[in-house]
Amino acid sequence: MMIDERGPFARGLDALSHWKLVFLLTLVSAILGISGASPIYPALEEHVADTLAGDHMIRNAPTLAPADVLDFVKETAPAIAGARAASRWAGLLGIAIQIFLAGGIIGVLGRGPFGFGQLFEPARRNFWHNAKCCLIFLCALFIALSVWVGGGFYARRKMFATSPPDAASHRVSWWVLVVGAFLIYAVLSILYDFARAARRFSPTIGAWRSFRFARAAVAGAWGRAIRIWIAWFVLGGIGWIGLLFAAWLMPAVSLPAVLVNFAVMLAALAARSAARVGEWGSWIAFLEPRARRAAASTVRIRYTVAQAPPPGIQAL
Numbered sequence: 001m002m003i004d005e006r007g008p009f010a011r012g013l014d015a016l017s018h019w020k021l022v023f024l025l026t027l028v029s030a031i032l033g034i035s036g037a038s039p040i041y042p043a044l045e046e047h048v049a050d051t052l053a054g055d056h057m058i059r060n061a062p063t064l065a066p067a068d069v070l071d072f073v074k075e076t077a078p079a080i081a082g083a084r085a086a087s088r089w090a091g092l093l094g095i096a097i098q099i100f101l102a103g104g105i106i107g108v109l110g111r112g113p114f115g116f117g118q119l120f121e122p123a124r125r126n127f128w129h130n131a132k133c134c135l136i137f138l139c140a141l142f143i144a145l146s147v148w149v150g151g152g153f154y155a156r157r158k159m160f161a162t163s164p165p166d167a168a169s170h171r172v173s174w175w176v177l178v179v180g181a182f183l184i185y186a187v188l189s190i191l192y193d194f195a196r197a198a199r200r201f202s203p204t205i206g207a208w209r210s211f212r213f214a215r216a217a218v219a220g221a222w223g224r225a226i227r228i229w230i231a232w233f234v235l236g237g238i239g240w241i242g243l244l245f246a247a248w249l250m251p252a253v254s255l256p257a258v259l260v261n262f263a264v265m266l267a268a269l270a271a272r273s274a275a276r277v278g279e280w281g282s283w284i285a286f287l288e289p290r291a292r293r294a295a296a297s298t299v300r301i302r303y304t305v306a307q308a309p310p311p312g313i314q315a316l
Helices: 008-015 019-047 052-058 065-075 077-108 116-159 168-201 207-218 222-249 255-287 291-297
Strands: none
Touching: 008 222, 008 255, 019 065, 019 077, 019 116, 019 255, 065 077, 077 116, 077 168, 077 255, 116 168, 116 207, 168 207, 168 222, 168 255, 168 291, 222 255
16 A cells, blocks of 8 residues: 655645535635625615615725725614624524534545435434533633633733833733744634544544543654644635635625625635645645554553453544
8 A cells, every 4th residue: 555655734735625525614614604704695785785884885986985984883783793694694504504514524524425324324423522622612611711711811911010001011021922822722612622633543443532632642743743833824814815805805896706705704714724735735744654652542442462452543
């Protein structure tokens, strides 16, 4: 059997060839976004369509459009409140769908062509496991950031109580807190992704043992893992924000221009989805040579030659 000796990042780029995954994630994001914004459509039709304010907005008139947008927000406050509420529910549904699809993505990436049936079966099987991993991740993130940020601001007040407001120490300490919070999020995100990916290598592993698997898998390679995470975070963020910014600045004064604007917004969603698929491809490539050792370290192997090994080890 031929062994792929490329690094995780190159394998992640190769995972982008699975256009069906990128399309599926983009489609889900678009449907949820449209659903969340739907309560505001009647207000847009009444206050913006075929009006002078609407003309200012679609042309991005630099001195008029901002004022028109603020007036629209004030006049249609109930509709905007309804859109915010709908967006919250759409966001929660989006999280649930992402948890569901992650199990399928983990199961099919790196194993050649696949159909949607092959994607949805492991997604269904691993949904509850991934939901428990998500709950553990959110609790750990809340506790870690609360301790870091709360303790950091308390320490700043004590240490710099007598310092002038414009002292450099205030800016430096603030950036230390920001960078530290970002690294905490990165570390816990890596552990969360590896805990979900553990089901690829040990199909019966539980949520707690999955995080032990994740910790063992990344031991000794934290620097490499964080570099991969940051690379995909930056690529996805630049593509997403850059395309959204381009769509925001683009005048849409005709039907072709409106279609182009809509296509750019879809491309922004596709860029974020592609970054997620590529990151999963990198994580699977990162874990493949380390998974057996990580799975073995999560259990204490106590069996004789006549006994069968534990299911998590046997699955490898």
